[in-house]
Amino acid sequence: MTLFPEMFDAIKQSILGRAIKNNIISVDAINIRDFAFNKHNKVDDYTYGGGAGMLMQAEPVYLCHKAITDSIDSSKKIRTVYLTPQGRVLNQEIAKELANEEELILLCGHYEGIDERVLNEVVTDYISIGDYVLTGGELPAMVLIDTVSRFVDGVLSNDESAMTESFSEGLLEYPQYSRPYEWHGKKVPDILMSGHHENVEKWRFEQSLIRTEERRPDLYKKFVETHEKDKKGRFIR
Ligand code: 4GT
Numbered sequence: 001m002t003l004f005p006e007m008f009d010a011i012k013q014s015i016l017g018r019a020i021k022n023n024i025i026s027v028d029a030i031n032i033r034d035f036a037f038n039k040h041n042k043v044d045d046y047t048y049g050g051g052a053g054m055l056m057q058a059e060p061v062y063l064c065h066k067a068i069t070d071s072i073d074s075s076k077k078i079r080t081v082y083l084t085p086q087g088r089v090l091n092q093e094i095a096k097e098l099a100n101e102e103e104l105i106l107l108c109g110h111y112e113g114i115d116e117r118v119l120n121e122v123v124t125d126y127i128s129i130g131d132y133v134l135t136g137g138e139l140p141a142m143v144l145i146d147t148v149s150r151f152v153d154g155v156l157s158n159d160e161s162a163m164t165e166s167f168s169e170g171l172l173e174y175p176q177y178s179r180p181y182e183w184h185g186k187k188v189p190d191i192l193m194s195g196h197h198e199n200v201e202k203w204r205f206e207q208s209l210i211r212t213e214e215r216r217p218d219l220y221k222k223f224v225e226t227h228e229k230d231k232k233g234r235f236i237r
Contacts, residue, residue, distance in 0.1 A: 001064050002108040003043060003056075005029035007138045015160065016149055024154040027145060032056070035063035044111055054111040058118035061107070065122045068105055079124045080105040081144065083137035084113070087126035090144060092167060094127065098144070099151035106144060108137030169237070170223045172216060174207035205237070 002008070008029035012020060019025045036043045036059075044054040069078060079101055088094065098104060107114070107123065129140040149155050163173070177188040191203045213220040227235045 001030050001032050001061065001068070001105065002138055002141070003032050003110050004108075004136065004138055005031045008142065011142055011145060015155065016146060019149060019152070019155040022154070025149050025152055030064055030068060032060050032064045035060040035067065037063070047112065052112075056109060056111060056114040058115040061114055061118045062121065065105065065107075065118075072103055074103065076102075077124070078103045078105055080107060080122050081125045081127050082107045082109070082114070082119060082123040083129070083140035083144065084109065084126055085128045085131065085133055087128040089131070090127055090129050090147070092147075095144070095147040096151050098148045104148070106137075106141040108141050110136045169208075170219060170226070171208040172212045172219070174204040174211065205235075209235070 006029075008027060011017070011027060016025070016027075020027060033041050033043055043056055043060045045057050047053065047055050065080065072078060079098070081098075081104060083106065127140075127144065129143045134140065167173070177192060181188050181193075189203070191199055194200070209220070209223075212223065223235075227237070230236055
């Protein structure tokens with residue numbers, strides 16, 4: 001549900017585009033303005049109590065939501081996510097959980113937000129994509145669609161799935177290299193050229209640890225707290 005449905009053309013590319021073409025997922029951008037049954041198709045108004053800025057009005061959002069739920073043949077209540085900086089901050093765990101839903105309705109706000117009364121009637125989940133303010137909920141909605149879709153069976157190829165596995169361990173990805181062997185005078189680490197699969201895996205895990213400690217000390221702390229070490233002082237995975 002959006003005032004700018006064209007923005008969602010951006011996800012008809014690459015991996016999600018392929019998943020849409022293969023009918024693995026579908027994304028429909030519904031224009032809230034189509035449900036503004038007044039003189040000038042107006043969807044916003046001033047806020048009671050004063051102050052700067054406009055608010056999206058309750059009625060078009062409500063009618064748009066009703067049209068969607070009425071059009072879906074489902075016995076269950078469909079979860080409706082409002083993208084807002086006031087929500088739970090999105091992570092892999094939340095994405096995985098939402099991927100279990102057959103349908104999701106995503107509500108995108110604009111201007112100063114949406115009249116509280118319709119939010120209380122239709123929204124089941126408040127989700128943020130991080131602690132910063134944007135001009136609208138469309139980019140957050142697309143971020144949500146992207147990360148949730150990665151957990152839907154058939155969206156990623158076997159190759160593409162590998163990425164998730166490393167982060168699901170709670171560590172950052174190790175450095176990776178492709179051809180040429182030498183670029184700008186920099187060679188690929190010897191270990192990766194050795195063909196010794198076990199040593200390569202060990203090196204990658206060490207690199208993940210080093211990198212996580214350096215770049216995301218918060219994640220590293222969590223990993224240390226939840227993993228035991230063997231008698232040689234190495235983490236048990
Ligand atoms: C940030 C986020 C979000 C906004 C976020 C309603 C009017 C909210 C503008 C919208 N900003 N939405 N979902 N961090 N702005 O997730």
